[in-house]
Amino acid sequence: MDNNGTLKITYREAIKQAIREAMKKDEKVFLMGEDVGRYGGAFAVSKGLLQEFGPERIMDVPLSESGFVGAGIGAALNGMRPIVEVMTVNFSLLAMDQIVNNAATLLHMSGGQLNVPVVIRMGCGIGRQLAAQHSHSWEPLYAHIPGLKVLSAGTHEDARGMLLTALQDPDPVIIFEYTFLLNKEAELPANAGAVDITKAKVLRKGKDISIITYGAGVYKALDAAADLNSIGIDAEVIDLRVLRPLDETTIFNSVKKTHRALLVEEAWSSVNVSSEASARIMENIFYELDAPVQRLGGVEVPIPYPKHLENASIPQPADIITKVKKMLQHD
Amino acid sequence: MTEQDIKQTIFQLLKKIAPDTEPEKLKPDDDIRRTLEIDSFDALQFVVALDAHFGIETPEADYGKIATLRQLISYIMKQKK
Amino acid sequence: MIEFQMPSLGADMEAGTLAEWLVKPGDLVKRGDVIAVVDTQKGLIDIEVFDEGIIHELLIKEKEKVPVGTVMALIASDKEPVVKQEEKMPAKITEEKKPVEKLPVTEMRHGIKVSPLAKRIAVEKGIDLNLIKGTGEGDAITKEDVERAIVENIAPKEERKIDSTESIRMAVAAAMSKSNREIPHYYLETKVDMSKALVWLSEANKQRSVKQRLLPVVLLLKAVAKALTEVPELNGYWENGLQQKDDINIGFVVSLRSGGVMIPAIHHADKKSIDELMASLNDIIPRTRAMKLRSSELSESTITVTNLGEGNVETVYGIIYPPQVAIIGFGSIVEQPWAETGMLDVRPVLNITLSADHRATDGATGSRFLMTVKNYLDKPAEL
Numbered sequence: 148m149d150n151n152g153t154l155k156i157t158y159r160e161a162i163k164q165a166i167r168e169a170m171k172k173d174e175k176v177f178l179m180g181e182d183v184g185r186y187g188g189a190f191a192v193s194k195g196l197l198q199e200f201g202p203e204r205i206m207d208v209p210l211s212e213s214g215f216v217g218a219g220i221g222a223a224l225n226g227m228r229p230i231v232e233v234m235t236v237n238f239s240l241l242a243m244d245q246i247v248n249n250a251a252t253l254l255h256m257s258g259g260q261l262n263v264p265v266v267i268r269m270g271c272g273i274g275r276q277l278a279a280q281h282s283h284s285w286e287p288l289y290a291h292i293p294g295l296k297v298l299s300a301g302t303h304e305d306a307r308g309m310l311l312t313a314l315q316d317p318d319p320v321i322i323f324e325y326t327f328l329l330n331k332e333a334e335l336p337a338n339a340g341a342v343d344i345t346k347a348k349v350l351r352k353g354k355d356i357s358i359i360t361y362g363a364g365v366y367k368a369l370d371a372a373a374d375l376n377s378i379g380i381d382a383e384v385i386d387l388r389v390l391r392p393l394d395e396t397t398i399f400n401s402v403k404k405t406h407r408a409l410l411v412e413e414a415w416s417s418v419n420v421s422s423e424a425s426a427r428i429m430e431n432i433f434y435e436l437d438a439p440v441q442r443l444g445g446v447e448v449p450i451p452y453p454k455h456l457e458n459a460s461i462p463q464p465a466d467i468i469t470k471v472k473k474m475l476q477h478d
Numbered sequence: 479m480t481e482q483d484i485k486q487t488i489f490q491l492l493k494k495i496a497p498d499t500e501p502e503k504l505k506p507d508d509d510i511r512r513t514l515e516i517d518s519f520d521a522l523q524f525v526v527a528l529d530a531h532f533g534i535e536t537p538e539a540d541y542g543k544i545a546t547l548r549q550l551i552s553y554i555m556k557q558k559k
Numbered sequence: 560m561i562e563f564q565m566p567s568l569g570a571d572m573e574a575g576t577l578a579e580w581l582v583k584p585g586d587l588v589k590r591g592d593v594i595a596v597v598d599t600q601k602g603l604i605d606i607e608v609f610d611e612g613i614i615h616e617l618l619i620k621e622k623e624k625v626p627v628g629t630v631m632a633l634i635a636s637d638k639e640p641v642v643k644q645e646e647k648m649p650a651k652i653t654e655e656k657k658p659v660e661k662l663p664v665t666e667m668r669h670g671i672k673v674s675p676l677a678k679r680i681a682v683e684k685g686i687d688l689n690l691i692k693g694t695g696e697g698d699a700i701t702k703e704d705v706e707r708a709i710v711e712n713i714a715p716k717e718e719r720k721i722d723s724t725e726s727i728r729m730a731v732a733a734a735m736s737k738s739n740r741e742i743p744h745y746y747l748e749t750k751v752d753m754s755k756a757l758v759w760l761s762e763a764n765k766q767r768s769v770k771q772r773l774l775p776v777v778l779l780l781k782a783v784a785k786a787l788t789e790v791p792e793l794n795g796y797w798e799n800g801l802q803q804k805d806d807i808n809i810g811f812v813v814s815l816r817s818g819g820v821m822i823p824a825i826h827h828a829d830k831k832s833i834d835e836l837m838a839s840l841n842d843i844i845p846r847t848r849a850m851k852l853r854s855s856e857l858s859e860s861t862i863t864v865t866n867l868g869e870g871n872v873e874t875v876y877g878i879i880y881p882p883q884v885a886i887i888g889f890g891s892i893v894e895q896p897w898a899e900t901g902m903l904d905v906r907p908v909l910n911i912t913l914s915a916d917h918r919a920t921d922g923a924t925g926s927r928f929l930m931t932v933k934n935y936l937d938k939p940a941e942l
Contacts, residue, residue: 434676434678435676436675437675437677437701438699497816511870512870517868518776519776537765538764
């Protein structure tokens with residue numbers, strides 16, 4: 148810790164601290180997932196937690212996503228507060244039925260009698276050369292489903308804080324974590340903790356254009372905005388954070404000010420979160436727009452293995468800069 | 479390059495910088511800048527153009543030696559030798 | 560109903576020939592709009608209207624000669640803005656009820672590209688989008704374009720009538736009149752011994768190729784930019800109170816050879832080095848003279864500098880360009896007697912003036928600013 152009361156920690160450590168704090172606060176909280184115990188987590192997020200909390204609360208599960216996500220939902224129905232870790236979002240397809248047909252619908256099907264306070268964490272994102280089957284941005288798939296709350300931890304602050312608030316929620320919450328950020332360090336206040344999970348956040352104020360993004364796009368957009376500033380373009384950067392339900396107010400307030408919006412995300416462009424945000428801007432504040440809303444999304448191909456092709460398949464800071472310059476200066 | 483050629487080139491360059499003037503009407507001893515109302519910025523552009531066109535280098539200290547058409551032509555002739 | 564009459568343009572005028580109407584029935588006109596061109600012995604004269612309302616009927620045809628005092632048009636003083644009809648699509652207007660020639664002039668040309676925001680503002684302010692050239696992507700009309708049109712007071716009139724020299728004259732006239740009417744100026748002046756600055760400059764220029772050579776004005780701009788970081792109260796707008804601006808964008812007055820001035824902005828002047836400032840001038844002055852400025856350069860200045868340059872008078876007192884709150888005037892550098900430490904000498908002297916908005920700042924602030932500029936020019940190496 149330095150004099151300002153801030154702490155430099157990795158994204159991985161931020162998640163671990165969140166889990167540890169949640170487990171200490173509430174004995175109903177436990178972690179379950181593939182290799183979370185003895186191995187310390189596929190990405191070493193839960194390393195050491197087994198020794199600290201014991202096998203009843205740090206629970207290794209068989210390689211059956213449908214089975215253990217279902218078990219987590221069952222535990223939640225019975226009053227526990229499980230944190231279910233799905234190693235990567237790719238494997239969550241095997242648990243789709245549990246998530247969509249049980250977690251998201253039981254409150255409705257039971258006439259309000261059964262709520263499912265499960266929190267499901269998924270590692271996701273592109274950029275670690277894991278090729279087409281293990282590099283995914285499926286936030287839009289989950290953001291599509293009523294009954295779920297979908298969070299995206301694009302910053303260290305949210306990696307540290309979202310889980311704690313999500314565990315207070317009476318209904319199922321999905322948290323997307325970004326594996327390529329795990330080793331990235333950032334300054335956090337030493338007393339960092341629970342954060343709001345209802346609102347998007349303006350991470351950088353600006354007046355010329357609103358760059359609206361989430362997850363893997365957040366740090367990229369901030370980098371791009373810093374470069375744009377040096378050529379006289381003052382971009383506002385918004386981290387959506389909550390992909391379902393979308394915080395329209397923050398988006399609209401920003402675009403009402405800048406009159407231009409660029410939506411950035413790594414998910415494939417067709418039918419993604421940007422599509423939704425763009426439509427809502429158009430439906431609600433059309434007469435505030437001074438240029439067409441633009442989107443930068445993933446190229447619609449299976450994500451390639453070679454590094455240069457992988458980089459080319461998702462928006463990079465340089466792409467954001469080019470797009471913004473085109474929108475504002477037309478060159 | 480004859481004196482006449484140099485003069486024509488000067489006129490062309492002046493026309494480019496101050497399109498609405500008539501440099502042809504300059505008398506040999508008229509102060510070019512004052513007569514054509516050329517400000518310091520355009521004057522600098524004119525020197526840049528002269529240097530580029532004639533392949534010479536005019537130091538700032540020589541600006542006083544090129545105030546009139548007569549001075550300017552003889553300056554360029556001398557520099558080019 | 561207000562009567563618009565053939566005006567008398569001098570005691571010797573008895574009649575005039577209407578050359579052209581610049582409005583149509585249904586157009587909204589306001590005080591000062593030019594609505595007709597009349598041919599007189601003194602040539603073609605633009606005729607302004609002195610009332611606000613909607614053109615109800617044009618009584619005189621073009622090419623008709625009528626005596627002074629003849630009623631040429633009727634104007635309805637209805638304050639209800641006619642421009643609301645703009646929202647109606649042409650298809651909904653039935654032929655019988657609304658003959659084509661009575662369509663409001665704000666009816667848009669088909670296929671005109673305009674952003675939703677720009678269109679909304681244009682409708683609110685009664686601006687005719689047909690007359691605006693878009694600078695947005697694909698030449699779409701943007702908010703900036705409409706706002707510029709509002710500032711330049713483009714009244715609904717025919718495109719071919721807009722002559723750039725004349726419209727610039729009108730824009731300067733409108734801005735300066737507004738300034739003089741609304742802004743309580745105060746004026747401060749000081750003299751600076753420029754010998755050190757000029758020596759520094761001539762040394763600096765020896766090391767530069769002719770293309771990179773610096774003019775004294777860049778030192779002045781740099782000194783102003785640096786001084787503004789120390790006295791930021793002069794950098795901003797007066798809009799319901801002083802709105803100080805973070806960016807220091809210096810509007811630099813460029814006089815056009817055909818008359819009139821334009822004030823392009825040098826963005827982030829405080830963040831630019833002397834050479835970068837010179838490069839900005841090299842870029843912006845020729846483009847200004849060729850009328851090829853970008854909209855941001857015309858609308859984002861936060862303060863203005865007017866520099867007379869060599870061979871001109873010694874002092875200039877500027878008129879503030881609204882909504883800014885200050886203008887700095889640099890005269891021509893001339894040799895003058897200069898008293899210092901009891902000795903009399905001859906030095907190159909520059910008169911600097913500040914005209915500032917007394918609503919926004921007081922003389923003490925202005926004085927602090929000028930003294931800061933002066934101190935910088937005394938130590939050119941620190942610039």
